[in-house]
Amino acid sequence: MTSSLCLSGNLRKLKHHLDADNQVIYFLRLEKKDSGEKIEEDLNQYLGKKINLSFKNSIRCVACNRNIKKTFNNGYCFPCLQTLAECDTCIIKPELCHFDKGTCRDNDFAANQCNIAHSIYLSLTSDLKIGITRQKQELSRWVDQGAVKALRIVTVSRRYHAGLIENFLAAEMKDKTNWRKMLKSEYQDYDLKFEQEKLFDKINNNFKEIDFVWEQDQVVQDIKYPMIAGLDKITSLDFEKSPNIEGTLIGIKAQYLIFDIGVINIRKFSGYEIEMRQV
Ligand SMILES: [Zn+2]
Structure with missing residues (x-):
């Protein structure tokens, strides 16, 4: 140009x-x-x-x-906000997934975007945080939130299950980013593998009914901006x-x-x- x-x-x-x-x-x-x-x-x-x-x-x-x-919701009109599956409350709060009640806005969306492999991850943005994402786009998600380090810790087969685990862990860990601190790169460093190990018992003891894979062989992804x-x-x-x-x-x-x-x-x-x- x-x-x-x-x-x-x-x-x-x-x-x-x-x-x-x-x-x-x-x-x-x-x-x-x-x-x-x-x-x-x-x-x-x-x-x-x-x-x-x-x-x-x-x-x-x-x-x-x-x-x-x-x-609304980063680019949508009001009718789309009210009707599209990607604008439903359960996207922001996946623990509120209502697919099993038969009230999902779009069953194709559920099949392609929600009822597929999801990662629960630890990342370092403005602080250590817990998050979830569709596994196929986890790297993109980490960059979108400004993570300088990220680590997949658990894989589940549905967004709903990821949401239940995240919601539980968010009671004692951050699940949001302070964007000002993130942009200034003001963060305390963490060893994400060590932090992952600290969560094993909590997840294992509280989610016996959920089929999950503990991702012990994942390596920490570094990201430079x-x-x-x-x-x-x-x-x-x-x-x-x-x-x-x-x-x-x-x-x-x-x-x-x-x-x-x-x-x-x-x-x-x-x-x-x-x-x-x-x-
Ligand atoms: Zn629209």
Whole structure:
């Protein structure tokens, strides 16, 4: 991309993968609202460069492409929020899974996304935390939350079972990330294998009715984020309050673009039509 060229489209969450050195490579994803054309731009190349992101005052639902004034649940319109399985309360609180009651919003979604192998993991974000995810996307989940280390500790065959175990462990461990601390990389280090061992009896004694695999042979995954400078103070940027954001990109972590002037959570603005150009 040269300074005369600009990219435009409706935002999607950042895509990423790890290189051989466990460094995250990020991509900005945009979707053209009319043609559906998908654009992906390598973001790591813009580190240290000044870029401009401007909100074009138009938002489309990420699921149905409807024109909307505000989004719910990171990009959805209100009807999608109320009807799609991926927007149901049980996605955030899997211990409330109601599939067995026959009231799931979408049985295909349950078969493909919920009633499949799930990992219960330990990760280090702003602190040591417990979490769950579909096993096939665990690495993506860890990057999305800004984990610098993560370890799969248990495998179960359903999201519901993962939720029951997580909910139980969350009574004495953190299950949320303090995003400011995470972005500043302020965390105490932990030996995740040692922390895993401490949980074995608790899980084994309390979940005899759940078939689970204790993942004792897993190795800790290290994750490094593109970052060229540290952050002292964090200012949160928002397209609703400042539709024109211009600054030098100094880092990318979790779903945040980190500029010298502040940080923006890209996932939160999924569906927003924006223009990006190098200044
Ligand atoms: Zn919709």
